[in-house]
Amino acid sequence: MQIHELSAQELSQKIQSKEVSAAEVAKHFLERAQNLNFKLNAFISFNEEVLKEAEKIDLQIARGNKIGPLAGVPLGVKDMFCTQGIRTTAGSRILENFVPPYDSTVVRKLKEAGAIVLGKLNQDEFAMGSSGETSYFGVCKNPWDLSKTPGGSSGGSAAAQAAGLAALCLGTDTGGSIRQPASFCGVYGIKPTYGRVSRYGIVSYASSLDQAGPVTRTVSDAALALEVISGKDALDMTSSDQSVPEFHKNLNPSLHGKRIAVLKEYENSDGLTPDIVNAYEKAIEFLRGEGATVEQISCPHAIHGVSVYYLVATSEASSNLSRYDGVKYGHRAQFENISSTSLKDFYSSTRGEGFGPEVKRRIMLGTYCLASGYYEAYYKKASQVRRIIRDEFLVALQGFDALVSPVTSTTAFDIGKKISDPVKMYMNDIFTVCTNLAGLPGASVPVGKDRAGLPIGIQVQSLPFCEQSVLDVSYALELAFKNSVGAPHV
């Protein structure tokens, strides 16, 4: 087995037992990632210090110092996370040269656990997209089929993880941005409960929906990484002080006596392909066979999820992205003579050049939703329906260990197929947005492939702060279906 085929934990164990050095591992991944990046375009930047940092880990191990559970693990970080000294672009021209003087809390915690930042991963611009195609740095490719998108917005994270370009990856999920690409690329990805993980230092898209989470080869890696990054952060008021369970140690695949819910409104959804229906039914069958009971629940307002999601997310985004104005950092439009430039021109040229078309579209939509005369009918209405949806999920899920559903209607689609039609692209998120609206934890587990050989994921969700249930059910599915997915050959 090659180094890049190991799980993050296996890798760290080998490094800690000095079977292989962290430096060798870093070198292997760096070379592999750099060599394959021209094909996949999964990385936007590499960490120039990665080998030095790996040597430091080796030195600590040699000295017998106490070392974290992810010692020496090369980490791929979505470019939404600020990394001190490594440029952080959010996939946008407007942050093309931004080098943060601080680490996001998630990255800091992973570094403290011994992980080494390998590089920064490609993504849809400001995480606005479901295909990776809105990135200023070019589209990332799906390692299973280079003509397909890896999904988005954490496309680079899922692609890099699937192709073995990094041992552990980080993504963010606002409306499905971890789960959908994980599903498209055949890897595991989990979005924690809103508030479980600090958002400090993560470029904001929609503050009330954004959550960071790991994209991994195995459920066990995700459990460990999630444990490391979770918990209250004094720098994020919206992080929760709920105690963090030992997700990894507690991992238990037993399904006996578990109560699994399926959602009526997700059944027979338009456009759901037969291969996905098939994989989904097989997964349900498996759960039943292992002693779980499966019951249908209903959340009637879930059908409004996509509308509510786009109204809330774009409203928040229109405000969150106002800080990109060419004053303090980032892109600034060039003017022949700054002294005769009006402020209006300065701003609108800077932002007009700095943002891509999809980001502009969402800023425009969000500005509209909040504008006087429209606020009540759009932002406020959506926030009210959001409460209805959230409450329906909380009530319907009482007593259930997990809610199981498809992640997407289709498997990875062709690059260029939906980008010209935003409505089509937005409808893509139908199975994933309610999770964020309700703040629930949710994951995508690979369970099979379609007739074209593209991976299919199944979504597992649970009540707030019940990540353990999500991980446990995921683990059972992983053990059952792992071999039917495998890894792509790049």
Add this chain to the structure above:
Amino acid sequence: MSDSPSIDISTAEKMSRLANLKMSSEQLKEMSFTLTKVVQLFHSLSQVNTEGIEPLVTPVDIRLVLRSDLAKTNFSAEEMLSNAPEKTGNLFTVPPVV
């Protein structure tokens, strides 16, 4: 929401001004067209009865923890200006605003 909402070009133009996004008339036309399609997609929301329902912002109950009033300097002015497109000493430079 009216029966068939639309974002006409003048509304799109107004939004682009509010959001400080420079757009050509061609871009505004395209924006008006796609945004109209998008808001029409969302139109079904208007049928949901939301009377008396409090809007939801943060979806999960999170205990409020305030910060103690301790002053701390964690960054130098130089670090905060290290990404500035243009600076004068330790101040950010912008076009004349008066």
Add this chain to the structure above:
Amino acid sequence: MYRGYEAVIGLEVHAQLKTNSKIFSSDPTNFEASDNQNTSPVSVGMPGALPVLNEQAVKLAVITGLALGCSIRTKSVFSRKNYFYPDLPKGYQISQYDEPICEHGHLEIQTETGPKTVRILRAHLEEDAGKSTHHGDFTLINYNRSGIPLLEIVSEPDLRTPAEAADYARTLRQVLQYVESCDGNLEEGSLRCDCNVSVRKAGESKLGTRVEIKNINSFRFIEKAIEYEIERQIDEIEAGRKIIQETRLYDPDKNRTFTMRTKEDAEDYRYFPDPDLLPLVITSSYIHEIRKALPTLPQDRCKVYIQHLGLSDYDAKVLTETRDLADYFEKTAQISQRPKEAANWIMNELLRELKNSSQKLSEIKISPSQLAELIELVEKGVISGKIAKAVFGECWSSGKNPHDIVNAQGLGLISDESALEAVIDRVLSSNEKSVNEYKAGKTKLLGFFVGAIMKETKGQASPEVVNKILSKKLNG
């Protein structure tokens, strides 16, 4: 009344809350910091930086709200006010919009026609913006002020004259300083004022079109700016023109206001609840605790001084000017049990010395208990009033106890009859002519003898004993 018109004025006062760190980050708040020294990713609006609310800012807002008789919302909400300006690093200001922390208060002010209650609509927490300095070809931005906690206190349009408006602002500052929520330093921008002014024909109940004059930082300018604005608006109406709803600035050099922006280019601020912050929930027990610890306010102290301690209106007003002074007075009055004398000493000697030495009350050497001791020495007849002033001077400069000063310098009054009799005999024998005139009926010469005796004894003779002996010798 102005040419048959009435002015309607409301004030929005931005008070900087006295905290060590900013409202949403731990950046220091000191005024004298160097360029952008007090900044961080939060106050410069860097990607991913998040606001975390300062508990002291909340506490000071509640204290101030209670002092202004406001009701405190147990749940208030922070909203974003969206607009672009270089001094606003995030492209929005975090403020409170439809659910402010304090509402429905009032403040009593003294006007020419007696006390007047001004209603307070609301007081809400918000962050300050940075500071721009203009250099012709470019503008420079310093974010040290960005994120400084402000309490914006909005009055109802209850004020009718420029003088009332200035009085309101002064009284408000006094309250803020009493509860120690704001230092009230106008030069450093700790207190800034926006004035909303409209005029209407006398007797008209409908409000006229309102004009906002922004960012006035002196009480005198509040008065002058409003004065100018009232006249300007009446001129406009009289000339048959309409008042335009707009924001104006006051130029103190030219003593006029000028247009800053009109309603047409007024922004659509797109307020919405800030999803980075949780609703601010305050328990009623927290409010109760703060209410209990609230100091007595100047207006209430004034009433007690007049009604229960028998002071004059003027004295009461002067003594309650600042909390320190009122506290000093109350302590002195309490220890000496002689409020009127305490008031006299403070009003005359202490305030004069304070002014001459340009010291702060907290820096002076003489303590309330020492002043009380001095009062007691006079009242018990140990020293005369004249000597007491000298003792006060000594105490002021050395901080020594009045008792010790009197003893060490032998300043106590001479009440020993035999000792005084010798002095009196000496004085009478050297003024035989006057004694004869007195005996012949010119009794007003008594004062002359007393004065001469006092001079002989350097003022230390007990007036009581002197009178007794004198009358025995002259009349007996």
